[in-house]
Amino acid sequence: MSKKQDFDTMVRKMIKGSDVIVEVIDARFPSLSRAKRYENMVKRDRSKKLLVAMNKVDLVPDKIVQKWRDILNDERIDVIPTSARERLSTKILRNSIIRAVGKDFFYITACFIGLPNTGKSSLINILKGRSSAPVAPIPGFTRALQVLRITTRLRIFDTPGVIPTKLSLGDQILLGVIKPEKLPDYQKAAWALVHRIDQINPNAITETYEIEYESPPEFIEKFAEKRHKRKKGGELDLDTAAVIFMTEHINKARIPVWENPEEYLRKKEENV
Ligand SMILES: Nc1nc2c(ncn2[C@@H]2O[C@H](COP(=O)(O)OP(=O)(O)OP(=O)(O)O)[C@@H](O)[C@H]2O)c(=O)[nH]1
Ligand SMILES: [Mg+2]
Known part of the structure; x- marks a missing residue:
């Protein structure tokens, strides 16, 4: 069995053994980061309560969060x-977990x-x-179950994060x-990231890095130049530049980018 399947089995077991399920989503990407399969599993079982913590609100304007x-x-x-970074609403979260099950429960298990x-x-x-649960800017950091x-x-x-299969x-x-x-092709992956950010927030990359570009490969080239990433022979080291660019987004959230709520609503209406 793959690690992903192991994690999936583990998460399902933990959901079964819990009264309250707290689904943590990323406030920048509230629709993309939902774990719908688990949500549905929880919804099918009326004895369980689902709470969604929209975390990292420090990275998104308040108005967008509210929408x-x-x-x-x-x-x-x-x-x-x-x-979690600014310790916002963590007490509310704890109280909500306790309130979700009602007074009848003395012992509460949340997952x-x-x-x-x-x-x-x-x-x-x-x-x-x-600090009890290890934290890192590395995806997949929690590898085993922690109680x-x-x-x-x-x-x-605390469960390991599971990646939904349909995510591009x-x-x-x-x-x-x-x-x-861990990606097989750094440049291709970085292009995919540029392309995706351009779709969601078209000026975000240019404003962050002060680089104008017509295409994702052109951006990575200019980024490599600006950061002086060159191989020994002098040619641009595009692989290194690609990894740096992706890491700055993943570890440091340097680029202000978030899903547009109106766009989400529009698409939802189209699909109905
Ligand atoms: N800006 C911001 N960063 C956060 C916040 N909460 C967590 N992070 C950062 O996000 C990264 C991941 O945090 P973790 O708590 O390890 O995430 P996790 O969901 O347990 O991740 P896995 O164990 O990989 O599933 C770390 O770099 C944290 O510092 C937040 O509220 N705001
Ligand atoms: Mg973790």
Whole structure:
């Protein structure tokens, strides 16, 4: 069995054993980063409650966060906008978990699920009050299940992030769910990222790096020049430049980019 299947089996088991499922999504990409398969699994079981933590709100303008919150509420999803980095709304999250099950439960088991790198372990650490779940800017960092006792009443499962199968290469890098170094073709992957960001936020890359370009390959070339990435012979080192560009997006969130709520609504209406 592949590691992905192992993780998937593990997450499903943890969902089965939990009262509350906290799905952590990325506030920059609230639609793309949803783990719909698990959401559906939770919705089918009426004994379980689903909460969505829209994390990393520090990277998105408040107005956009509010719009996404309304959209998800309209879809009957309970959303709590959080920022583990700025410790925003983490108490609200903890109280919501406890409130979700009602007073009848004395012991509560919650399970944090979601794509890699959305901030599951970071949020749990804040709830716990000290670092217990290892955190890293590396997607796929949590590799095994961790059980954490938050209070005498509440225990939390931290699970490894699972990548939905239908996510395109561009979206996988956009969401930061894979390590750039693991990709077979760095330049192709970086082009896919440029292309995807251009679709979502057309001026974001030019404004961030002060580079004008007509195509993704041209951007990577100019980026390599600007960063003085050259091989020994003097020619541009496009592979190194591609990895640096992707890593700056995944690890440092340098490019201001987020899904447009209106666009999401428009597409949804078209599909109905
Ligand atoms: N800007 C910002 N970064 C965050 C926030 N929460 C977490 N991060 C960063 O996102 C990265 C991933 O955080 P983790 O907590 O390891 O994410 P995870 O969901 O446990 O990831 P996996 O274990 O790979 O599934 C780290 O670099 C965190 O510092 C947040 O609210 N805002
Ligand atoms: Mg983790």
